[in-house]
Amino acid sequence: MFDPTVFDNLKTVLEGAVYDLDLDGVIIVTDRNDLMDLAHFSRTYKIAFQLREYGTDSVTCTITLQTKLEHIAGELLAQNHLKPGCVLEIAFNMSIKQSETTCFRIKEVLTNIWGSNRIIRQTLAHEYQGERNEYDNLITIEFDRLIDEGNVDDLQEMIPYVIESLRRLQPFYGM
Structure with missing residues (x-):
């Protein structure tokens, strides 16, 4: 039997919280990745979902949990100067047409949901095809600190914020 890492414990909590919402019919999980990069010795867990009520033409949320070599080594080797933990990122992906006004409103x-101390970044992309004015808007919410097992409650309490964000972003989809 092995002792699970911070990453393993947080991944289990996150996965359970998201799949509970899927079982309750609130969301539908659309993708899941559990990756181990042996070249860089890092682990990444991603889970993507949409609100069930809007179907496939809706905003997608992807929650990413990642840990790197220094965080894993610090934990497994009990290195006090290397803090174990994970990086958490929440991303929303949606199609928009009016980039300036829509991005400002988004x-x-x-900011009203997550607070002004969060980094909210929007990245627009589109394939050049003549007159097409549709953009893929990738919106990320970044936390400028590592999370660990002391943040398990925060991780679970974050899920309602994600659901509220999906609901409040949906009117901007395709706008």
Whole structure:
């Protein structure tokens, strides 16, 4: 029997919270990745989902949990100077047409939900095809610190914020 790492414990909590919402019919999980990069010795867990009520033409949320070599080594080797933990990122992906006004309003909505101390970044991309004015908007909410097992409650309490964000972003989808 092995002692699970911080990453393993947080991944289990996150996965359970998301799949509970899927079982309750609130969301539908659309993708899941559990990756180990042996070249860089890192682990990444991603789970993507949408609100069930809006179907496939809706905002997608992807929650990413990642740990790197120095965090894993610090934990497994009990190195006090290397803090074990994980990086958490929440991303929303949606299609928009009016980039300037829509992006400004999206930032306002997410700042009201997540607070002004969060880094909210929007990255627009589109394939050049003549007159097409549709953009893929990748919105990330970044936390500028590592999380660990002391943040398990925070991780579970974050899920309602994610659901509220999906609901409040949906009117901007395709706008």
